[in-house]
Amino acid sequence: xxxxxxxxxxxxxxxxxxxxxxxxxxxxxxxxxxxxxxxxxxxxxxxxxxxxxxxxxxxxxxxx
Numbered sequence: 001x002x003x004x005x006x007x008x009x010x011x012x013x014x015x016x017x018x019x020x021x022x023x024x025x026x027x028x029x030x031x032x033x034x035x036x037x038x039x040x041x042x043x044x045x046x047x048x049x050x051x052x053x054x055x056x057x058x059x060x061x062x063x064x
Contacts, residue, residue: 001040001042001044001047002047002051003037003047003050003051003054004036004037004046005037005039006040006041006042007039007040007041008039014039017035018032018035018036018039021034021035030062030064033050033053034064036050037050037054037064
């Protein structure tokens with residue numbers, strides 16, 4: 001895990017919280033990426049996706 005922090009949530013809590021971050025079309029929102037960053041599992045495979053999103057935010061001056 002190169003970015004973010006390990007989650008303290010149970011699997012059930014994680015799923016419920018993740019679903020609450022999706023937008024009206026059930027797509028990822030900025031809040032979704034913040035949630036993923038802050039609630040990582042060691043083998044979740046999100047490193048590359050989060051690094052790309054972090055770079056995009058940086059290029060646009062968006063806090064991430």
